[in-house]
Amino acid sequence: MTTGLNIAALAQRTGVAPDTLRKWEQRYAILQPERTAGGQRRYSERDVARVEWLRERLEEGYRIGEAASLLGSLGSTPPRAAREHLKGMLDALDDLEAEAIGLRLDQAFALLHVEETFESVLVPLLQAVGERWRNGTMTTAEEHLVSEAVRSRLGHLLADAGGGVHGVAVLACAPGERHELGLMMATIALRRDGWKVVYLGADAPLDDALALTETLSARVLGLSLSTPARVDGLEAVLQAGVPRGVSLVLGGAGATGPLARKLGAVYAGTDLGGSVQTIRALAT
Numbered sequence: 001m002t003t004g005l006n007i008a009a010l011a012q013r014t015g016v017a018p019d020t021l022r023k024w025e026q027r028y029a030i031l032q033p034e035r036t037a038g039g040q041r042r043y044s045e046r047d048v049a050r051v052e053w054l055r056e057r058l059e060e061g062y063r064i065g066e067a068a069s070l071l072g073s074l075g076s077t078p079p080r081a082a083r084e085h086l087k088g089m090l091d092a093l094d095d096l097e098a099e100a101i102g103l104r105l106d107q108a109f110a111l112l113h114v115e116e117t118f119e120s121v122l123v124p125l126l127q128a129v130g131e132r133w134r135n136g137t138m139t140t141a142e143e144h145l146v147s148e149a150v151r152s153r154l155g156h157l158l159a160d161a162g163g164g165v166h167g168v169a170v171l172a173c174a175p176g177e178r179h180e181l182g183l184m185m186a187t188i189a190l191r192r193d194g195w196k197v198v199y200l201g202a203d204a205p206l207d208d209a210l211a212l213t214e215t216l217s218a219r220v221l222g223l224s225l226s227t228p229a230r231v232d233g234l235e236a237v238l239q240a241g242v243p244r245g246v247s248l249v250l251g252g253a254g255a256t257g258p259l260a261r262k263l264g265a266v267y268a269g270t271d272l273g274g275s276v277q278t279i280r281a282l283a284t
Helices: 008-012 018-028 045-059 065-069 082-094 100-112 114-133 140-158 181-192 208-215 228-238 257-262 272-281
Strands: 168-173 196-201 220-224 245-253
Touching: 008 018, 008 045, 018 045, 045 065, 045 228, 065 100, 065 272, 082 114, 100 114, 100 140, 114 140, 114 181, 114 272, 140 181, 140 220, 168 181, 168 208, 168 257, 181 196, 181 220, 181 245, 196 208, 208 220, 208 228
Parallel strands: 168 196, 168 220, 220 245
Antiparallel strands: none
């Protein structure tokens, strides 16, 4: 025997009129009611959650078509908090569904603040990917698949040139360094903090980065490295020093305070928000 809510009860639970619910179901397929023996629709608690989620998005200013697209495929439970977005991505990671990870990232960036998405969703996701790659439960090809899904989403955010209130910062990976996702997040976070950031990306020639900081009268040159081994390519070039008025900042998983001091640099730290504050202090 089919149990559940009829459309009047669903409307009463969610505060959305029955006519509107019917339109949403027909046009956007956001509900999946079961049928009684007599052919009457019966809605589940999952349907209640989906309608409430959509109503919240409309209250935030989304159009129903946009909200329905963000909601995603039938059968999914709509995420409401950062931890729920992260759980969905980790579940997709277990199944190696890179496309699903990308779609869930789209949801997170649309529904959460960028900083919250970085710190509470994306950073833990990348940590999980790295851990699985290191312990052998994820192949290099699979790691690249997930990384590309993340990189494509961050690339869209990088297209916004940002402000320039604090001045110019040039960000690059150390020579030979190919891991750039952390640097991409730092670029986006600094732009949102009011910096004009010139992003050079992976494996950037350090001579060119130094010359560019001088040409642009940049206040900061930020270098990212994933392993201390990458520092070997930095020391020789940096012996001549950085241009006058430029602060050198060292970040990434391979950076440490002692290593930064050895290079005459400021250590950015391990926390993205803290790194932004550290670099902001250099503008004063």
